[in-house]
Amino acid sequence: MNRKVELFVPCFIDQLYPETAFNTIKLLEKAGCEVIYNSEQTCCGQPAYNAGFWDEAKEIGSKFLKDFSEEHYIVSPSASCVGMVKYSYNDLFTNSTEHNSCRNIQRNIMEVSDFLVNVLKKEYFGAELVGTGVYHDSCSALRECKIKEEPRRLLAQVGGLELVEMRDQETCCGFGGTFSIKFDGISSAMAEQKVRHAQTVNADYIISTDASCLLQLQAYIDKHNIPIKTLHLVDVLTSGWANI
Template identity: 60%
Template sequence: MNVQLFIPCFVDQLYPQTAFNMVKVLEKLGCTVHYNANQTCCGQPAFNAGFQHECKDVATKFLKDFSGSDFILAPSASCTGFVRNYYSKIFDNSSVHNEVKDLSKRLYEFSEFLTDVLKVENVGAKLEGKATYHDSCAGLRECKIKEGPRKLLNNVEGLELVEMNDVETCCGFGGTFAVKFEPISVAMADQKVNNALATGAQYMISTDLSCLMHLEGYIKQKGHNLRTLHLADVLANGW
């Protein structure tokens, strides 16, 4: 199966190893992975900041970069959810309406592609320790991802998965929300991290590095013994 990788801006710049780990897992499962080096952003930051015209320019490029019939995979439910749920509004009543509908059907967040398309729940990963899973707002509410990542994690050898309190509550990142409303954002991160620590977990795992980036900053500032990991980094471990 041929698949195209969409690597969001912040993953490309700050967490490139997660992208390489995606490739490692996908190739193990028999996929032929392609990466269009001309890709840029999906347009979400501009859209959320109110620059809808500029967002449409970026989104138009995204459509061209990912034309074709291959599945498109992203290590981000946030970007996946934005393209699925908002491109139809951005390009409403336009000549590319059907192209947008087709793109939305081919675009998957990494974990849902494994569980829903490849029907895989065990990739042979190993990681010793206790972990808790963070449901990102985009993963849970925009992509309807809930059980898939947990099934994958429950099949990681040596890993004990425990649920934290208020697991479906936002971590406080929210893109520019964390900048515009810093005190509220920090308080939400504090609640999320303390709920994770209360489980005794060594790892906090999610499908969204945007959430983990925010939480990691808070954890380091406070000096807590808790490591953040993207699901792809866990699934590529131990083999």
């Protein structure tokens, strides 16, 4: 199969985890896709939308709708940004001049694990990562995009990785965008709880499909010198390829 897909790289990954973006391309190509990347793309508008600046969010969203086509799947390594486009754009573009193009793009945009498992029907990519890992369900993936089993099915195929569940699996990490700024104490306590639960099951890795969650948890880990590493799902699925 040679399916054309368009790649949407979220701001967090573009600025802080660029290697994850490159690994997403490698992963999609290994899955048999031709990856199209529009270098003019920017933000989906989520930060402005969440802060209540809907006019500004609509302006950014209008650019997003122009930067991507309506013909191909749009794949992103971020459930948070996918959820923004797929659902929150309803608040911005319903009954607007962009209504139809918005609906078409909403139908086509998918988080990467959802796309691999449910569209391409592929779960094994020859990845290897030795250690014990826990998967952190981001709020956007679990509650908004209804993604739960897809990442776990992919991780179950990673050689050397023992995937275990931790207590309060579905609890938020405490990031929540501006929540972590406005309610710093609560946010830090939530991160601490998540990391401690990972420690309890002797996890070497905390894995997620949202870079913002990983940033939140890694900050707590680094501050307290805890021997756990956060990893994006895509980086796990492309690990160990050089050894194959």
